[in-house]
Amino acid sequence: MRGLKKELPFSEKELNNLLKSVQTPFYLYDEKGIRNRIKTLKDAFSWADFKEFFAVKATPNPNILKITKEEGCGVDCSSMAELVAAEKSGFVNNEILFTSNDTPLQEYEKALSLNAILNLDDVSHIDLLKEKYKLPDLVSIRYNPGGDFGNEIIGNLKESKFGVPKKDLINGFARLKDYGVKRFGLHAMLISNELNPQNIIKVAQFLFETAVEVNKKLVIDFEFINLGGGFGIPYKPEETELDIYYISRQIKKLYENVLLENGLKPPKIYMEHGRYITGPNGYLITKVLHIKESYKKYAGIDANSANLLRPAMYKAYHHITVLNKNSDEKTELYDVVGSLCENNDKLATDRLLPELKRGDVLVFHDVGAHGYSMGYNYNGKLRSAEYLFTKDRAFKMIRRAETLDDYFATFDF
Ligand SMILES: Cc1ncc(COP(=O)(O)O)c(C=O)c1O
Known part of the structure; x- marks a missing residue:
């Protein structure tokens, strides 16, 4: 089945190269x-x-x-x-x-x-x-x-x-x-x-x-x-x-x-x-951790609603590009979910996508505004890093990922 596309400002090759040294999930701005x-x-x-x-x-x-x-x-x-x-x-x-x-x-x-x-x-x-x-x-x-x-x-x-x-x-x-x-x-x-x-x-x-x-x-x-x-x-x-x-x-x-x-x-x-x-110049880059076949088919990713709240909060649609896969071949229906203990922790519901496997990279579009900034720490989830795709086509970290030490920094043990 054919699907409508959204373009990316970087090539698949450029993003694949970045992914060799950078851990998902992360935000990327153009x-x-x-x-x-x-x-x-x-x-x-x-x-x-x-x-x-x-x-x-x-x-x-x-x-x-x-x-x-x-x-x-x-x-x-x-x-x-x-x-x-x-x-x-x-x-x-x-x-x-x-x-x-x-x-x-x-x-x-x-x-x-x-x-x-x-x-x-x-x-x-x-x-x-x-x-x-x-x-x-x-x-x-x-x-x-x-x-x-x-x-x-x-x-x-x-x-x-x-x-x-x-x-x-x-x-x-x-x-x-x-x-x-x-x-x-x-x-x-x-x-x-x-x-x-x-x-x-x-x-x-x-x-x-x-x-x-x-x-x-x-x-x-x-x-x-x-x-x-x-x-x-x-x-x-x-x-x-x-x-x-x-x-x-x-x-x-x-x-x-x-x-x-x-x-x-x-x-x-x-x-x-x-x-x-x-808005249109921000992307959330995540990887598939698990495919679960229950009453529905779930693609469990390494990001969750604490990274991107809009779908859970407003039922907002964010388009997904699956890296290295032909988006013309969308054959499977998935709920794309995170690991929060909340059933509305779904970044996409009933979404037709190419068949997914563990390790596949999903790029969420249009998350540059009210995306990272609405994040939170439920279930002790940590905030991701943010990167900039510079005008010279380099990738630059503009905020490091939160660590467990950051998370526990406000406690006096
Ligand atoms: C007072 C005010 N100004 C500007 C904005 C920015 O809105 P938008 O990002 O939709 O342009 C908001 C969004 O909440 C707002 O509350």
Whole structure:
């Protein structure tokens, strides 16, 4: 039976060579691919004063963050560790956005010490911050308008814990203005893994209209409007890639017709994608440990849901290439499973693959964002190493694998 394919940036020979000296499982990122995605985004939105703030949570490896910096990105951080990763990767001042929720005060303190842009998740934080610290010149508010922007993952925003509700938005900006804040940002994250361009365009239109409304009521201009992250990627080979240039053209029209027509000073356009940039440029390389024939056929691999949670958490599809086998000959149906003591520890369910044997190498596609970073240590499973396939076609370790000593380091025996 023929099967749809996904390409790999390295040849089978190159990966086979690496596997002679490197233990599976491991993550592998494609440097050139990451750089190209950023270049595309910047090129498409070059009509605006545009900046991408890479969402650190997607791929919080300082070596990857440095690549995004070299390509002109800032970073979007949501926690202390992400702020420290940004700092250690060389990001400074307003290159760092801090979009957190239920925020511990120490994290605000750290963000303020880095001169990061604060993006507030609730208006109650304004007074809290004012009591303790001097409010910065530039502050942004994360807006949650309620309603539904057609995104399957986010759904009804009234159920979302994130962002400032409609009733508080104007008051929030008014209070910031009263407290001496001079420069303002408007932010929302209303879609996730969105492949429908119309839903993306709808979000931009909505935020532009909101900026006009706030401008008319409070006479404030926006230094930036942050459209959030959430551009989708085609996880399934039959899905199609977003046409970023089409989306950009539509957003440009709205920028002109809504913001400029209403006399707003032209704001910068910010975005904070993770998945769009690193998602398709990360691979999880694993080996088959066992083939088990029970009521179903199981391919037991040396990775598990603690390495890649998305399939267990979201029933997410990640395409599999079997190294050194012809993907046109998919003849066997497998559940591809790890060794966790959880029956949802399945990285693929009912997947048609070439016949597998012990030692076969499986490459999971599109795991570059929210892959390694969502990992955990259940059953005492250790985190894998991360490698970079460099633009010069070399393999470079960018994070070693965790050891048992790391795992037990927090105990005093
Ligand atoms: C506030 C915020 N911004 C950006 C992102 C990045 O999303 P994506 O990787 O889907 O672009 C996320 C993802 O969780 C987020 O919560």
